Structure formats: structure tokens, C-alpha cells
Amino acid sequence: MSNMADKVLMKGNEAIAEAAILAGCRHYFGYPITPQTEIAAYMAKKMPKIGGCFLQAESEIAAINMVYGVAATGKRVMTSSSSPGIALKSEGLSYLAGADLPAFIVNVQRGGPGLGGIQPSQSDYFQATRAGGHGDFRMIVLAPASVQEMADLTVKGFALADKYRMTAMVLADGTMGQMMEPVSLDFDIEPAPAKPWATVGTKLEREHNIVNSLFLKPEELEKFNFDRYERYKYIEENEAMYEEYLVDDADVVVAAFGIAARVARSAVNEARKQGIKVGMIRPITLWPFPKAPFEKAVKHAKAFVSVELSMGQMIEDVRLATSCKVPVTLCNRAGGMIPSPEQVLEAVKKAANGGAE
Amino acid sequence: MREHKRLTVLCGHYGSGKTNVAVNLAYALKKTNERVTIADLDIVNPYFRTKDSSEDFAARGIDLICSPYANSNVDIPALPPEMYAITDDKSLTVVLDIGGDDRGALALGRLAPQIKAEQNYSMLMVINGYRPLTQDAPSTLEVMREIEQACGIPFTGLVNNSNLGVETTAQHVRDSMVYAREVERMSGIPLVLTTVKEDLCEELKGEIPDLFPLELQAKIGFSC
Numbered sequence: 233m234s235n236m237a238d239k240v241l242m243k244g245n246e247a248i249a250e251a252a253i254l255a256g257c258r259h260y261f262g263y264p265i266t267p268q269t270e271i272a273a274y275m276a277k278k279m280p281k282i283g284g285c286f287l288q289a290e291s292e293i294a295a296i297n298m299v300y301g302v303a304a305t306g307k308r309v310m311t312s313s314s315s316p317g318i319a320l321k322s323e324g325l326s327y328l329a330g331a332d333l334p335a336f337i338v339n340v341q342r343g344g345p346g347l348g349g350i351q352p353s354q355s356d357y358f359q360a361t362r363a364g365g366h367g368d369f370r371m372i373v374l375a376p377a378s379v380q381e382m383a384d385l386t387v388k389g390f391a392l393a394d395k396y397r398m399t400a401m402v403l404a405d406g407t408m409g410q411m412m413e414p415v416s417l418d419f420d421i422e423p424a425p426a427k428p429w430a431t432v433g434t435k436l437e438r439e440h441n442i443v444n445s446l447f448l449k450p451e452e453l454e455k456f457n458f459d460r461y462e463r464y465k466y467i468e469e470n471e472a473m474y475e476e477y478l479v480d481d482a483d484v485v486v487a488a489f490g491i492a493a494r495v496a497r498s499a500v501n502e503a504r505k506q507g508i509k510v511g512m513i514r515p516i517t518l519w520p521f522p523k524a525p526f527e528k529a530v531k532h533a534k535a536f537v538s539v540e541l542s543m544g545q546m547i548e549d550v551r552l553a554t555s556c557k558v559p560v561t562l563c564n565r566a567g568g569m570i571p572s573p574e575q576v577l578e579a580v581k582k583a584a585n586g587g588a589e
Numbered sequence: 590m591r592e593h594k595r596l597t598v599l600c601g602h603y604g605s606g607k608t609n610v611a612v613n614l615a616y617a618l619k620k621t622n623e624r625v626t627i628a629d630l631d632i633v634n635p636y637f638r639t640k641d642s643s644e645d646f647a648a649r650g651i652d653l654i655c656s657p658y659a660n661s662n663v664d665i666p667a668l669p670p671e672m673y674a675i676t677d678d679k680s681l682t683v684v685l686d687i688g689g690d691d692r693g694a695l696a697l698g699r700l701a702p703q704i705k706a707e708q709n710y711s712m713l714m715v716i717n718g719y720r721p722l723t724q725d726a727p728s729t730l731e732v733m734r735e736i737e738q739a740c741g742i743p744f745t746g747l748v749n750n751s752n753l754g755v756e757t758t759a760q761h762v763r764d765s766m767v768y769a770r771e772v773e774r775m776s777g778i779p780l781v782l783t784t785v786k787e788d789l790c791e792e793l794k795g796e797i798p799d800l801f802p803l804e805l806q807a808k809i810g811f812s813c
Contacts, residue, residue: 350664
């Protein structure tokens with residue numbers, strides 16, 4: 233019915249899968265886990281029809297190492313999982329970083345720790361932005377707040393991964409994965425850049441390319457780390473993405489990403505109706521964390537409120553970005569629960585009153 | 590509902606809106622039937638279950654047969670033991686909400702011999718042409734065949750539930766009729782209902798046959 237409408241009705245997980253295919257991904261490796269299994273199911277149905285490869289690996293660890301293999305050949309490749317599954321992949325994420333390979337990863341978070349539950353959560357913020365695996369490395373972390381952004385940030389993620397030869401992760405949550413919204417899939421896809429480092433055969437025309445994360449000389453390994461962090465510095469200065477909502481005159485600024493930002497927006501609208509000057513900064517990249525809007529807002533805001541589906545993780549970045557100049561309080565639910573607009577409104581009112589009830 | 594069988598079975602592609610149609614059919618049937626039961630036999634999706642409306646069912650006197658694990662953290666494909674009442678208790682009028690695709694239809698296979706033996710059922714395929722994997726008649730027919738093979742019951746009718754969620758307009762519904770008629774023509778299965786949000790009903794009345802207003806519109810996203 234492509235002539236019927238410009239949009240289709242999709243689950244967030246399906247939007248990621250279709251956007252990845254449109255971005256040129258023809259290799260998907262994964263292992264099922266709720267609430268992201270629709271990504272694998274969609275790939276299983278579609279990849280064989282377009283000459284792509286869908287493979288249900290024997291484990292998450294196998295899947296991430298298959299990603300490593302395809303990434304080394306320069307092809308666009310992805311895996312997806314949910315919280316405990318991403319933990320299993322963390323060794324592979326570190327190896328990808330150590331070998332400077334581009335890859336696209338999706339984490340549709342569920343409640344934890346441990347096996348936890350299948351309801352939405354944002355408690356892998358630290359895992360994604362701080363501790364994706366062992367060693368010194370970063371991943372670009374993208375936080376969608378709608379089904380449309382699930383698709384948009386997937387396309388963006390593949391482009392950033394190729395541009396900087398590193399892993400880009402979409403950090404979504406169970407709500408984003410499961411809910412259905414109309415989506416436009418009309419993308420201008422930029423072709424992938426040339427990858428002269430890819431291991432695709434020398435044709436006896438060049439030296440062998442080597443993809444590896446083992447270095448025999450510590451001086452050499454150190455140099456790779458310093459060079460990599462130069463690149464990270466450039467990314468921090470150039471790739472931060474965020475949305476500002478009614479921040480210019482705000483006394484209280486709410487910080488929230490993903491589903492928390494949608495709840496917080498309702499609370500901000502209600503607070504404005506009641507005459508409270510409140511705004512919202514919604515980080516779209518969690519790494520690099522968008523420091524600039526916080527540095528600007530702290531000049532007039534009296535307090536910040538971090539709204540999270542966790543015990544308080546992003547709040548550390550909010551405190552760092554505001555240099556702890558004003559109080560930052562936490563408004564949260566955990567274990568698969570979602571804060572209500574009323575709860576956020578109460579937290580905003582309390583912050584506006586200097587912490588008093 | 591002009592006329593109906595004792596059992597109304599709803600199958601379809603994943604995310605085609607089966608649960609929403611099932612709940613609304615149960616409401617409609619309750620107007621003319623004493624004992625209406627909605628049976629949730631979804632073994633695919635642990636979210637967005639008929640259980641979301643359980644308070645509403647209680648208020649309306651509609652019975653719910655549903656896995657105790659629906660909407661919980663127990664993510665297993667369990668079926669409730671009460672499901673045998675669907676075929677054993679002939680005094681019930683039942684709407685059966687089956688899980689998506691052929692994987693979901695497998696659960697129906699357990700009841701298929703009794704359902705077919707009784708010969709008092711409608712087997713309805715819920716279709717939404719705005720879903721990317723059932724955007725045209727051939728792909729929809731493929732899903733229909735897979736479902737029939739999995740559960741062993743042939744379809745008797747189509748429900749056109751084509752919608753774009755909160756953005757659905759009357760024109761979207763009009764446009765979807767071409768698709769629904771094409772599925773009807775290619776499959777030989779008659780289109781029995783076209784669903785529409787209640788607020789669009791007035792505009793489309795008389796224009797589209799067998800229009801079925803959806804009293805309850807399931808939350809498919811957040812309004813904000």
C-alpha cells in the first residue's frame with residue numbers, strides 16, 4: 233500500500249530493523265531476548281529475501297564475535313539484545329574498540345540487575361556510557377524518544393560508526409521497542425565511506441591489512457590509546473545532540489532522555505500552565521554527553537531535576553555538566569516502572585521551592 | 590454485528606490490532622448476549638494484552654480467560670487451563686484473541702478439532718495495510734496461509750483494521766479499501782468488517798460497508 237500513505241505503522245523494534253536494512257546493513261547476528269526480539273524476527277523474515285544474512289547465534293557472545301568478523305571486512309553489520317545480553321557482549325565490544333572496527337549495536341533495556349524483568353528500564357546508562365567492556369574506550373550512544381527516532385538514529389548510528397571506526401549503540405528501553413507509532417522511512421542514505429583498512433583480500437596489489445587488538449610493544453599500544461582518545465575528543469566537540477524545550481527563561485531544568493523525556497514533557501507543560509518556569513534538556517547522544525546546553529542553562533536555572541528509569545545514573549553527568557553550581561535532584565522509578573507526569577511535576581515544584589515540599 | 594457465530598476467532602499478522610478488535614467485538618456482542626467471554630490465547634507477546642482492560646470487562650460483565658502470567662515478568666508461552674471452557678461450555682459466546690503470525694496460531698491448534706467439529710465459528714483474519722510486512726495483498730496472503738497451516742482452521746472472513754494509530758484519518762480508511770478488496774479477491778475470503786475510530790465513524794457511514802466503530806482505542810503510544 234505504498235501509494236496509500238507516506239508512513240507505516242511500526243513497533244520501535246521493527247523500525248530499527250527496517251532502518252538498518254535501508255542503511256545498507258545485510259548482516260545481522262543475534263540471540264533472542266525480550267523486549268527486543270522483534271528486531272531478530274524482522275531480520276529473519278526480511279534478510280533472506282534481499283540477499284542478506286540473518287543468523288541466530290548459539291549465544292550473545294558468539295553473535296558479537298560474528299559482528300567483529302563481518303566488521304573487519306568493512307561491511308555494515310549489527311547485533312541487538314537487551315540488558316543482560318549486552319553484558320555478555322561486553323568482551324566483544326572491547327575487542328571491536330581495540331581493533332577500531334565500526335559496528336552498530338542496539339540495547340532495548342529491561343529492568344535489572346541480574347535477570348531482572350521484561351519491563352522498560354534505563355539502568356544500563358553506566359554500562360553504555362562508562363563500562364561497555366574492559367579497557368579504555370568509548371561508544372557513541374544514541375537515545376531515541378519515539379519510534380521515528382528509533383529509525384532515524386539507526387541510520388545515523390551506522391554513519392557515525394563508519395565515520396569514526398567505532399561502535400555506535402542505540403540505547404532504547406522496552407517502551408520504545410514495543411510501542412507502535414507512524415513512521416516515515418524516507419531516508420537519504422549516504423553511501424558508506426571507502427574502507428582501505430578492510431580485510432577483503434590484497435589481490436596482490438597491496439600489503440596485508442591486519443585487524444587486531446593485540447600489541448606486543450606497550451609503547452605501541454599506548455600510542456593507539458592516545459590516538460583513539462584524540463578522536464574521542466573531536467567527537468565530543470562535534471557530535472553531541474540534544475533537544476532544548478522551554479529552557480531559555482527556566483528556573484528549573486528537567487534533564488531526561490528516551491521515554492522519561494516524553495513523560496517529563498507532559499509535566500513541563502502542566503507546570504508551565506501553573507506558572508512555574510520550567511524547561512527540559514533532552515540528551516539525544518548520551519556519549520558524547522551534551523554539556524553545552526547545561527553550561528548555558530546553569531547561568532539562570534536555580535535547580536535541575538534528572539528524571540530517570542534507574543536509581544540515578546545520568547544525574548552524574550548532569551552534575552558534571554553543571555559543575556555542581558546548583559542542586560540536582562533525582563526523580564525516578566526503577567525495576568521496570570515508569571515515572572508518572574504527576575510524580576515529575578511534584579519533583580519540579582519541590583525543586584522550584586528550593587527543596588521544600 | 591448483524592449476525593455472529595458462538596465462537597469468533599481473531600488471527601492476523603503481529604501488530605495488526607487483533608487485541609483491540611477482540612475487545613471491541615466483545616463489547617458489541619455483550620449488547621445482545623448474556624454470557625460473553627474473551628479468551629486471550631496469545632503465546633507470542635507478553636505486552637499489550639486483553640488484561641489491560643480487565644477492570645472494564647468486570648464492569649461490563651464480560652468474563653476473561655487469560656494466562657495468569659500475561660503482563661508480568663514471567664515471559665513464557667503459557668496457556669490458561671480455563672481455555673477448555675471455550676469449547677466445553679456451549680452456553681458461552683466467545684471472542685478468541687490469538688497471538689500474531691503462524692507462531693501465535695500454533696496455540697489455536699489445540700482447540701482446532703473441537704472448534705471444527707462444532708461448526709459454529711468465524712475464523713477472522715485481521716489485516717492492516719499500513720503494517721510494513723503486510724503492505725500488499727500477496728504478502729498478506731502469505732501470512733494468511735502460514736496461519737492456516739499452523740492452526741489447521743481455514744479463514745472464513747477478513748477484518749480490515751488498516752490504521753496509522755493516532756494519525757489515522759478518514760482518507761486513510763478510504764484508501765485502505767482498495768487493499769482490503771484486493772486481499773478479498775485474491776484469497777476468496779469475504780471482507781466482513783472494516784474498523785474505524787469512533788470519531789471518524791460519522792464521516793464514513795454509508796460510504797464503507799460493514800463499518801465497525803472501535804469504542805475503545807488501545808493506547809499504542811504515548812499521547813505526549
